[in-house]
């Protein structure tokens with residue numbers, strides 16, 4: 001990780017991002033090496049950020065996927081304005097990746113498949129939480145969790161391992177299609193190493209036509 005970024009060696013910046021995520025994951029130095037902030041824009045034009053987990057990075061097509069509640073504030077903002085930005089930062093490694101693009105809801109089948117891989121406690125949590133809405137107390141949240149346990153006739157999470165819970169239709173993922181990515185590497189004297197990559201994505205009759213070739217420019221620290 002100490003070498004400089006070489007523009008000519010990076011044909012696809014998402015391969016580099018993938019390498020970085022894998023390297024940080026392998027180092028076992030942080031609980032969520034795949035976390036990133038996602039910025040959306042609210043109805044007043046104000047940016048709004050929060051962390052989510054990047055659950056898939058498709059280097060070849062050029063999108064990443066995160067999962068959430070489709071009634072949450074972020075989803076409401078993404079339904080109004082699909083443009084968003086994402087940021088990864090691994091302080092210990094002196095690395096940052098800054099992305100811009102737009103999101104598209106994942107298909108029901110992709111959502112179902114991913115939901116089925118989650119542990120049962122998180123599946124029930126997804127059913128329970130009306131994410132970002134006000135609740136009067138933590139106790140009420142616990143009661144709601146119990147109501148969902150009863151709904152699916154689950155007595156304890158331990159006993160329920162392997163039980164199949166369907167995905168709530170208000171829960172799923174977004175594919176973020178990446179149009180711009182800047183790779184940033186910390187260097188001595190704040191003389192940081194930065195390369196910005198861009199490409200065009202066209203949407204034709206609802207289907208996405210993303211250029212495979214990335215243009216790159218080196219930018220000043």
Ligand SMILES: Cc1cc2nc3c(=O)[nH]c(=O)nc-3n(C[C@H](O)[C@H](O)[C@H](O)COP(=O)(O)O)c2cc1C
Nearest residue numbers: 032035050051052053067068069072073074075132
């Ligand atoms: C490390 C970390 C990972 C998170 N991952 C997710 C996630 O994958 N999906 C999600 O909906 N919220 C996740 N959250 C919670 C969000 O940051 C946020 O609180 C929540 O999604 C509500 O955001 P909203 O009100 O803007 O919709 C995570 C929080 C942290 C700190």
